[in-house]
Amino acid sequence: METLIKHKKENQIKEIQGNVCAPAGFMASGMHAGFKKKRKDLALIYSKKLSSTASVYTQNKVKGAPILVTKAHSINGRAQAIICNSGNANTCNANGEEIANEVCVLVGDALKIKKEDVLVASTGVIGQPLSIEPFKNGMSDLVEQLDEEGGSEAAQAILTTDTDIKEYAVEFELENATVRLGGISKGSGMIHPNMATMLGFITTDLAIEPELLQATLKEVVNNTFNMISVDGDTSTNDMVTILANGEAGNQQIQSEAEPDLQVFKEALYLVCKELAIAIAEDGEGASTLITCNVLEAADELQAKAVAKQVISSSLVKTAVYGRDANVGRLLCAIGYSDADFNYHNLDIYLRSENYQSICVCEEGSTVSFDEAKAFEILGTDRLSIDIYLYEGKSQATAWGCDLTYDYIKINSAYRT
Structure with a gap:
C-alpha cells in the first residue's frame, strides 16, 4: 500500500486551494492562440525573480525540440518563465529547434528577461509543422493577461485530450518560514512509466540550491509520475519542471543533511502524487x-x-x-x-x-x-x-x- 508520509508536526504540510500561482511571486496566464480550433492552447508561467530550476524528461530516444532547448537553457540551474503550447508537439520537424528558440526570444523580449531564462514545452500532434505566427500574434495578450490568479487559465491551456484541468497546492512550515508549493499537469493518453504524454509544471517560493532541487525532483518523480500508466506508450515531449524563487524567505537549503529538505521533499511528493493520480484517473476513455x-x-x-x-x-x-x-x-x-x-x-x-x-x-x-x-x-x-x-x-x-x-x-x- 502507498507509503504514508508523516512528520513530527502532524499539521506541517496542509492542502490549500491553488496551483502554480499559490506560491509568492508567481503569475500565469492562458489563452487561445490558434494551435487548436477553439480551446485555450498557449500558457505562460512567470516568476517575478530568477529562480532555481530542475526538470526530468521523457526517456523516449526521439525527443521533441522543446525538450532540447529547455535542457540547454537549464544547464545553469536558473530560469524565470515557462511557455507551453498545446495542439502541436513540435516534434520531428526540421525547423523544430529554430521555432522553440524563437519562442524563447519572443517571451524574453516581452518580459524583458534573457531568452536563456525561458523554458519551453509543447504537447499535441507529433510530426505536424508548427508556425511561429500564433506565438507572435498572441504574445502581447499572453503577457498582458499574466495574473496572480491565472494558474487555472494556464492549466486549461496545456490540455489535449484531457477532460479537466489538474492542479494541486500545499503549504508547509519550515524553521523560519511558511512555504507554498503548487503545480499543474496534463496527460490522458500515451502515458507510461519513465514519463509519458504528460507535462507537469511546479512552482514554489522555497529557496533551494539548484543541484539539490534537481536531485530531489528526480527522486520524487520516480515515485509518482514514473509510477503511472494509461496505455503503455511513452511520448516524445514529456517533462516535469519546477521553479523555486526563494520568495518565502527561508534560509537557502544547500545540503541533504538539512531537516528542511526532508519537509520539502514530503511536500513535493504529495503535490506530484496528486497530479500523477489525476492523470491516471483521466486516462483516455477511462472509467476506473x-x-x-x-x-x-x-x-x-x-x-x-x-x-x-x-x-x-x-x-x-x-x-x-x-x-x-x-x-x-x-x-x-x-x-x-x-x-x-x-x-x-x-x-x-x-x-x-x-x-x-x-x-x-x-x-x-x-x-x-x-x-x-x-x-x-x-x-x-x-x-x-x-x-x-x-x-x-x-x-x-x-x-x-x-x-x-x-x-x-x-x-x-x-x-x-
Missing part, C-alpha cells in the same frame, strides 16, 4: 482508477516492478473494465514483471474505495470467492489491487486505469 499496492516485498525495486507491470497490463485493464475478477490475468502480469519472487507465497485482494475487500488468490492459487461481490467491487470508480509477497517489509504503489472502447475511438482519429 486502478491503484496497485505491493506490500511486504523484499525491496522497493521488487515492489515497483510488480506494481508497474500490473497497472500496465492491457489484459488486466480490460478485465477491470468488464468487471471480470480474472485472477489468471493478475498472476500472469505479476509473473512477467522483472521481479524475482516465490509466487507460491503471494496473496491478492481486490478492494473498493469504501474498503469492501475480497481475497481472490492465496499462496499463488485462485480461491473460491463471491463473484457478485467481486463484480460490485470492480465496478467502483477507484479500485485497489493489493498484492502481498511476504518476502520483506518494502512496498510500492502504482496507478493506472481501465481500458475501454472509448480509448480506441479517441485514438483512432486523434489527428482529425
